Amino acid sequence: MKAGTGPASPGPAPSPGASSRRPRRRRLVDDLKAYAFLAPYLSVFILFTVVPVGFGIYVSLHKWSTTLGNQGFAGLSNYATLVEGKGYYGGEFYQAMWNTILFVLISVPLLWAIPTALAYAVFRSPAKTLWRILFFYPSVFSVTAFGSAWGLLLATNGGAVNAIFHTDIHWLTALPMAWISIDLATIWATMGFAFIIMYAAVTQVPRIILEAAEIDGARPFARFRYVILPLLRRASVVVVVIETIASFNLFAQDQIMTGGGPGYDTTTISMNIYNQAFSSFDIGGATAAAFLLAIILAVIAFVQLRVSRRGA
Amino acid sequence: MATATIAGTSSRGAHAPRRRRFMARRSLSRLPTLAVLSVVGVIMVFPTIWIVSTAFNNNGGLATGNLLPTKPSLYNFRELLNVAQSGQPVLRWLLNSIGVSVVAAVGVAVIDSLAAFALARLHFRGSKAVFYVVVSSLMVPFIAVLLPQYLWFHWLGLLNTYGALILPYTANAFGVFLLYQFFLGVPRELQEATTVDGAGPFTMWYRLFVPLSMGITATLALLTFMGVYNDYFWPLIATSTPNMRTITVGIEIVAIGQYQTNFGALMALTVISVIPMLIVFVFAQRRLVEGVAMSGLGGV
Numbered sequence: 166m167k168a169g170t171g172p173a174s175p176g177p178a179p180s181p182g183a184s185s186r187r188p189r190r191r192r193l194v195d196d197l198k199a200y201a202f203l204a205p206y207l208s209v210f211i212l213f214t215v216v217p218v219g220f221g222i223y224v225s226l227h228k229w230s231t232t233l234g235n236q237g238f239a240g241l242s243n244y245a246t247l248v249e250g251k252g253y254y255g256g257e258f259y260q261a262m263w264n265t266i267l268f269v270l271i272s273v274p275l276l277w278a279i280p281t282a283l284a285y286a287v288f289r290s291p292a293k294t295l296w297r298i299l300f301f302y303p304s305v306f307s308v309t310a311f312g313s314a315w316g317l318l319l320a321t322n323g324g325a326v327n328a329i330f331h332t333d334i335h336w337l338t339a340l341p342m343a344w345i346s347i348d349l350a351t352i353w354a355t356m357g358f359a360f361i362i363m364y365a366a367v368t369q370v371p372r373i374i375l376e377a378a379e380i381d382g383a384r385p386f387a388r389f390r391y392v393i394l395p396l397l398r399r400a401s402v403v404v405v406v407i408e409t410i411a412s413f414n415l416f417a418q419d420q421i422m423t424g425g426g427p428g429y430d431t432t433t434i435s436m437n438i439y440n441q442a443f444s445s446f447d448i449g450g451a452t453a454a455a456f457l458l459a460i461i462l463a464v465i466a467f468v469q470l471r472v473s474r475r476g477a
Numbered sequence: 478m479a480t481a482t483i484a485g486t487s488s489r490g491a492h493a494p495r496r497r498r499f500m501a502r503r504s505l506s507r508l509p510t511l512a513v514l515s516v517v518g519v520i521m522v523f524p525t526i527w528i529v530s531t532a533f534n535n536n537g538g539l540a541t542g543n544l545l546p547t548k549p550s551l552y553n554f555r556e557l558l559n560v561a562q563s564g565q566p567v568l569r570w571l572l573n574s575i576g577v578s579v580v581a582a583v584g585v586a587v588i589d590s591l592a593a594f595a596l597a598r599l600h601f602r603g604s605k606a607v608f609y610v611v612v613s614s615l616m617v618p619f620i621a622v623l624l625p626q627y628l629w630f631h632w633l634g635l636l637n638t639y640g641a642l643i644l645p646y647t648a649n650a651f652g653v654f655l656l657y658q659f660f661l662g663v664p665r666e667l668q669e670a671t672t673v674d675g676a677g678p679f680t681m682w683y684r685l686f687v688p689l690s691m692g693i694t695a696t697l698a699l700l701t702f703m704g705v706y707n708d709y710f711w712p713l714i715a716t717s718t719p720n721m722r723t724i725t726v727g728i729e730i731v732a733i734g735q736y737q738t739n740f741g742a743l744m745a746l747t748v749i750s751v752i753p754m755l756i757v758f759v760f761a762q763r764r765l766v767e768g769v770a771m772s773g774l775g776g777v
Contacts, residue, residue: 178478192602193560195600195601196601196602196603198599198601198677198678198680199595199599199600199601199604199680200593200595200601202590202591202592202594202599202678202679202682203591203596203607205587205588205591205592206588206589206591206592206611206648206653207592207607209588209644209647209648209708210597210610210611210614210648210650212644213626213629213644213645213647213648214614214617214626214645214648216629217622217625217626217629218617218621218622218625219625220623220625220628220632221622221624221625221628221629222625224625224628241768244565283514283517286510286513286514288515289507289510290507290510290511291507292513293638296514296518297766298762299518299521299522299533299756300521301762301765301766302521302758303521303525304703304758305703305751305754305757305758306707306747306751306754307706307707307709307724307725307728307750307751307754308707308709308725308726309709309725309726309729309732310728310747310751311524312729312732313728313729313732313743313747314524314527314528314744314747315524316732317531317743317744318524318527319742325527329534342579343670350646352523353520353524359768359770361766361770362769362770364770365770365771376533376535385510389567414620416709416710417709417710417729420733421732421733424733434667435620435710438624439710439714442624442627442714443714448624448627448628451624452624452625453623455620455621456621458620458621459617459620459621463616466616471697476694
């Protein structure tokens with residue numbers, strides 16, 4: 166894995182002939198040449214990420230309608246409304262936030278544990294390529310494709326699962342089944358990514374360590390728990406951070422499978438923000454909500470990385 | 478893989494009988510593992526078989542619990558692709574998705590390769606600052622950028638155009654980071670050889686670094702293609718007319734629209750949407766898997 170072996174310190178390698186005693190004009194020419202290479206990237210990045218985010222901050226400080234545009238300066242009131250839980254969307258912001266956190270708390274551990282267990286199982290099994298394909302292939306489904314498919318599989322009337330088991334379970338229209346269904350579909354469709362990362366990490370565990378443990382009489386589960394798992398720390402952190410961010414963004418499969426219901430019970434923060442911007446046309450408030458979420462996410466990612474480093 | 482070969486050769490040494498006993502016990506202990514894998518494997522395959530079977534079943538749009546079509550037919554596809562009947566330009570959606578993803582993938586490959594080369598191999602003032610900006614932009618969650626981008630494209634008057642569907646994808650910090658790591662590993666001697674020939678940085682990039690990084694650049698392009706093709710939120714808000722929709726958005730329109738109860742047509746659309754991705758997957762499965770593995774390990 167070449168990517169993992171790169172030097173930890175960022176910054177460029179000094180190119181040959183680049184001494185600090187170059188004539189000033191020569192140095193300027195070198196700088197210009199380097200920035201010519203960076204120009205396409207930086208111009209796209211500035212034009213379509215930096216400037217929009219700056220504009221977004223401006224919009225979030227205004228009463229801003231999605232259709233009518235600027236309706237006047239509002240200061241921090243968009244943020245205050247959300248934090249205080251006032252108003253239609255302010256009140257639902259907390260509910261949606263709680264729904265999302267609930268989903269994250271259930272899905273992230275599963276999206277780590279299941280791929281990790283499977284990665285070790287595949288590692289110990291023959292026909293590795295077959296399993297690898299089997300666990301990764303649902304990645305070809307887009308989020309709307311697997312969402313609509315699972316919505317039909319689990320439909321109460323005429324759904325395949327109820328038809329096969331001759332049951333009458335309200336998979337999508339009652340709690341807690343609605344969350345279980347969304348989790349099931351999400352794990353099915355997206356765990357391939359985590360699986361591949363964990364599998365790559367398992368294959369990096371030095372064979373000699375495993376054989377030593379085996380000769381010492383460690384059972385497969387003990388080898389997994391006490392030999393392999395500690396060595397998967399780095400890959401696990403990657404998976405947990407990626408899955409946390411992905412789970413916080415839960416939107417399309419939820420929208421299609423349950424429409425945020427029953428009631429408001431599976432409406433996530435992304436859906437709340439989307440509705441605020443495109444159903445109530447309050448894009449100023451929606452942008453404020455998005456930034457608030459971004460700050461929360463940044464804090465969580467920071468804490469996760471911090472905790473994982475301290476424990477190492 | 479390398480370690481596996483070494484272990485394999487050592488088994489032919491003095492401890493061969495003991496090794497063999499180990500191997501025998503090991504294959505026995507594999508049985509529960511295989512059982513678990515098989516159960517999960519069936520769960521993984523079952524939905525897809527059902528999707529395909531429902532798509533090819535002419536059952537008045539109703540679903541069944543059957544894993545084989547009771548009345549095999551192309552009826553659902555014919556109904557779906559007939560724009561006059563369905564009112565949905567499904568083929569147009571598909572072409573939009575493919576076109577946008579291909580252009581974005583090629584754009585990312587070129588733009589990121591240029592940027593990564595400068596960061597990894599050229600000596601210039603401000604290189605550290607640029608590097609940190611690129612890496613920290615990886616941490617910005619998409620929701621914080623999405624609505625501002627919508628507002629910005631609205632202001633530019635570019636909503637509902639191909640420009641809106643492509644441009645936001647073309648600065649890909651992850652790609653820069655991936656190629657940067659690769660370029661750092663290119664031996665100094667190779668670069669010196671081209672410098673001695675009197676080649677400028679562009680020639681060096683084009684003649685040496687581009688050919689050397691073909692594999693990883695192709696992986697980056699493939700991952701970008703998949704990401705853009707399957708992206709949903711941005712094309713949903715950036716487009717508004719049926720002709721500008723991508724297939725991913727189209728599925729949602731059909732799913733919560735008039736075909737809500739027509740399982741067959743919806744699954745036919747799902748099957749159609751997966752075909753380009755499936756082609757990519759079949760031809761580049763190994764490369765994709767390696768790319769994901771590398772991206773994860775190199776990411777932190």
